[in-house]
Amino acid sequence: MHGASRKSAREDMGMLRRRAGKNVGKLRNCPICGRLYADLGRGLCPGCYSQQESIKEEAIRYTDEHPEATMEEISKATGVHSLMLRKMELEGKFGNASKRLEYACSRCGRPITAGKLCQACMESFHRDVDKVQRKYDKEHPKEAAVRKKKEMEEYNRLARKAQANMEVRLEQEEKMERAQERAKQEQADELLRKAMEARKALLARRKIRRMFYLQSKEREE
Numbered sequence: 001m002h003g004a005s006r007k008s009a010r011e012d013m014g015m016l017r018r019r020a021g022k023n024v025g026k027l028r029n030c031p032i033c034g035r036l037y038a039d040l041g042r043g044l045c046p047g048c049y050s051q052q053e054s055i056k057e058e059a060i061r062y063t064d065e066h067p068e069a070t071m072e073e074i075s076k077a078t079g080v081h082s083l084m085l086r087k088m089e090l091e092g093k094f095g096n097a098s099k100r101l102e103y104a105c106s107r108c109g110r111p112i113t114a115g116k117l118c119q120a121c122m123e124s125f126h127r128d129v130d131k132v133q134r135k136y137d138k139e140h141p142k143e144a145a146v147r148k149k150k151e152m153e154e155y156n157r158l159a160r161k162a163q164a165n166m167e168v169r170l171e172q173e174e175k176m177e178r179a180q181e182r183a184k185q186e187q188a189d190e191l192l193r194k195a196m197e198a199r200k201a202l203l204a205r206r207k208i209r210r211m212f213y214l215q216s217k218e219r220e221e
């Protein structure tokens with residue numbers, strides 16, 4: 001009976017989508033009640049979402065009383081789902097208590113705040129991959145040689161590109177320096193020219209004054 005109603009809901013949704021002519025949301029089972037619904041990014045069915053909205057203040061009250069509480073503890077104590085808590089965290093409802101953003105590394109369970117694996121598990125994962133690769137290479141030496149040649153070519157290509165970039169940058173820097181020096185020189189030339197003009201003008205004024213002086217002297221005599 002349950003299965004039948006779920007199937008018909010899926011069919012209804014398909015019909016709705018076709019009628020709307022566009023994506024009305026991904027069909028999902030609500031993580032709280034299991035009902036099928038069209039998810040528009042909230043991660044919960046409309047019923048559970050509004051119920052969660054109505055109790056989310058309790059999570060804030062709880063963190064006021066238990067400032068060190070983790071997401072898991074808040075969820076357990078208040079019944080507010082982790083999806084709603086994460087949304088509230090992103091909205092800054094809990095201040096900057098970053099400890100609450102922690103979740104378990106999917107390999108060892110250590111608390112992390114980004115990705116799926118902690119640093120140690122990530123490193124051991126890469127080591128495992130390398131080990132498998134080396135084993136594979138030993139068993140397929142021809143293939144390994146081709147791969148290594150390709151890797152070397154790629155490395156050389158990147159190295160050449162970096163070298164070319166560096167040369168271009170150095171050339172640009174040199175050009176800029178030369179331009180700056182030229183500008184400085186032009187400034188100095190301009191100052192000198194002005195100084196010489198000023199001197200010339202001064203000399204001319206002196207000459208004129210002297211001329212007037214001599215003329216007036218002549219008249220007196």
Ligand SMILES: [Zn+2]
Pocket residue numbers: 030031032033034035044045046047048049
């Ligand atoms: Zn629900």
Ligand SMILES: [Zn+2]
Pocket residue numbers: 105106107108109110117118119120121122
């Ligand atoms: Zn780990």
